[in-house]
Amino acid sequence: MKHDKGMVIVLSGFSGAGKGTIMKHLMSSYPGFYHLSISATTRPIRTGERDGREYFFKSRQEFDEMIANGEFLEYATFNGNSYGTPKEYVTQLTREGKDVILEIEVQGALQVRDIFPDALLLFVMPPSADELKERLVGRGTESSEVISQRLAISARESALMPRYDYLIINDVLEEAVCEVHGIIQSEHFATKRNKSAIAMMQSQLKAFA
Amino acid sequence: MKHDKGMVIVLSGFSGAGKGTIMKHLMSSYPGFYHLSISATTRPIRTGERDGREYFFKSRQEFDEMIANGEFLEYATFNGNSYGTPKEYVTQLTREGKDVILEIEVQGALQVRDIFPDALLLFVMPPSADELKERLVGRGTESSEVISQRLAISARESALMPRYDYLIINDVLEEAVCEVHGIIQSEHFATKRNKSAIAMMQSQLKAFA
Numbered sequence: 031m032k033h034d035k036g037m038v039i040v041l042s043g044f045s046g047a048g049k050g051t052i053m054k055h056l057m058s059s060y061p062g063f064y065h066l067s068i069s070a071t072t073r074p075i076r077t078g079e080r081d082g083r084e085y086f087f088k089s090r091q092e093f094d095e096m097i098a099n100g101e102f103l104e105y106a107t108f109n110g111n112s113y114g115t116p117k118e119y120v121t122q123l124t125r126e127g128k129d130v131i132l133e134i135e136v137q138g139a140l141q142v143r144d145i146f147p148d149a150l151l152l153f154v155m156p157p158s159a160d161e162l163k164e165r166l167v168g169r170g171t172e173s174s175e176v177i178s179q180r181l182a183i184s185a186r187e188s189a190l191m192p193r194y195d196y197l198i199i200n201d202v203l204e205e206a207v208c209e210v211h212g213i214i215q216s217e218h219f220a221t222k223r224n225k226s227a228i229a230m231m232q233s234q235l236k237a238f239a
Numbered sequence: 240m241k242h243d244k245g246m247v248i249v250l251s252g253f254s255g256a257g258k259g260t261i262m263k264h265l266m267s268s269y270p271g272f273y274h275l276s277i278s279a280t281t282r283p284i285r286t287g288e289r290d291g292r293e294y295f296f297k298s299r300q301e302f303d304e305m306i307a308n309g310e311f312l313e314y315a316t317f318n319g320n321s322y323g324t325p326k327e328y329v330t331q332l333t334r335e336g337k338d339v340i341l342e343i344e345v346q347g348a349l350q351v352r353d354i355f356p357d358a359l360l361l362f363v364m365p366p367s368a369d370e371l372k373e374r375l376v377g378r379g380t381e382s383s384e385v386i387s388q389r390l391a392i393s394a395r396e397s398a399l400m401p402r403y404d405y406l407i408i409n410d411v412l413e414e415a416v417c418e419v420h421g422i423i424q425s426e427h428f429a430t431k432r433n434k435s436a437i438a439m440m441q442s443q444l445k446a447f448a
Contacts, residue, residue, distance in 0.1 A: 153430070159443030178447075185444035191437045196428045199436075209428060216425040219405045219418060221362070227408075228400045234368030235394035238387075 034223050036124035038146040039064070039131045039214055042139035043154030044184040046166045048200040052154060053133050055207045063211070064131045067120050070096065073111040086116065103145060104138040117145060129214060136187040139194075150217055152210060153194035157201045159184075243432050245333035247355040248273070248340045248423055251348035252363030253393040255375045257409040261363060262342050264416045272420070273340045276312075276329050279305065282320040295325065312354060313347040326354060338423060345396040348403075359426055361419060362403035366410045368393075 043049050057064060070086040072093045081087045088096070093112050096102060105114030115132060123130045134142065142149050156162045162184065166177045191197065196213050200206040221228065252258050266273060279295040281302045290296045297305070302321050305311060314323030324341060332339045343351065351358050365371045371393060375386045400406065405422050409415040430437065 155440060159440060159447060162444075163447065181444065181447045185441075185448045188437075188441045188444050191440070192430050192434075194430050196425075197430050197433045197436065198428065209425070212421055213425040213428060216405075216418070216422040219407065219422060221401055221403050221406050224406045225401075227406065228397075231364060231368060232394075232397045232400070235371075235390065235397050238368060238372065238390045239394040
């Protein structure tokens with residue numbers, strides 16, 4: 031079946047839920063199925079990098095103009111360098127029928143829906159809050175204060191869970207990856223994503239009547 | 240993940256689209272996954288049949304009382320015998336966590352949603368209107384007038400397609416069966432079907448804060 035176009039898929043969830051790991055395994059387990067968006071950044075280009083492959087490299091002025099023109103789906107600044115997801119590139123990929131997958135923090139994820147109303151929003155969480163805490167502690171990189179802060183953020187973010195489309199419990203990684211893939215593939219059959227196939231069938235049947 | 244409860248799944252679509260064949264193959268390809276509802280009927284019990292296995296056998300008076308009490312999801316009469324899908328039996332199966340699948344004509348299918356708002360509605364169609372016509376002709380059992388009538392009904396029914404959740408194109412049977420299974424399994428991860436898991440995570444996180 032020829033679906034209307036590619037989907038924008040947002041993978042989000044609590045810090046420590048394993049979003050990044052799921053993304054990595056999804057890309058390697060199902061090669062060719064999913065496309066990553068390329069971010070724009072003000073960080074200087076490094077040896078071996080190419081503009082438009084790792085990043086779209088922008089000057090500070092160019093980046094600020096993109097912000098002013100509303101060209102970003104979302105953006106953020108770390109260590110003085112800014113990073114953003116350009117809308118236009120995502121739009122272009124979906125027009126080509128490609129499924130684009132974005133890993134975004136909880137607050138930003140819901141904003142994507144304002145721009146792409148048919149975006150598919152997936153929320154990743156560990157099997158329990160205890161497990162979430164253990165994973166944050168297990169990293170061994172954060173102080174107990176930082177861990178408490180993160181859990182407090184997760185508690186606030188949990189109020190937004192019902193606004194997501196699907197809930198993925200990341201207990202056994204392989205299962206979670208398989209579920210994410212199954213959900214995305216099934217969503218292609220949603221009637222709202224097949225308006226042109228429906229319209230065609232309706233007009234063909236009308237011709238018989 | 241412990242989902243809230245079993246789902247009510249309605250498989251519907253044009254006459255001649257192959258709903259019955261998909262149902263049969265779904266039941267045999269994925270044994271134990273899906274449960275059929277048992278209809279009530281006024282038809283006399285036959286040798287070898289058992290009340291509550293093939294059908295719930297009812298007298299005309301009992302059946303009419305069930306209609307009057309609104310106990311049917313839908314009902315119809317063929318050759319003087321009435322057949323109906325009892326709501327209570329479907330409710331009971333879903334409470335036990337079982338997925339119940341119903342094959343229902345297009346008009347009746349949407350009524351199921353009035354009673355089960357979370358019912359999953361699947362619309363089956365052939366790859367084209369020409370193919371639908373060919374399948375009806377190919378049966379060799381209907382006159383050309385009946386075929387024209389059926390196509391006219393399909394044309395009217397096609398206006399309801401956007402109100403279904405998913406569209407299944409029955410081109411290669413095995414693929415269609417596999418898609419139906421995938422869609423149902425993925426739907427179990429919908430946030431609206433996991434309200435208790437979400438509520439539990441929210442309360443656990445609150446306890447940390």
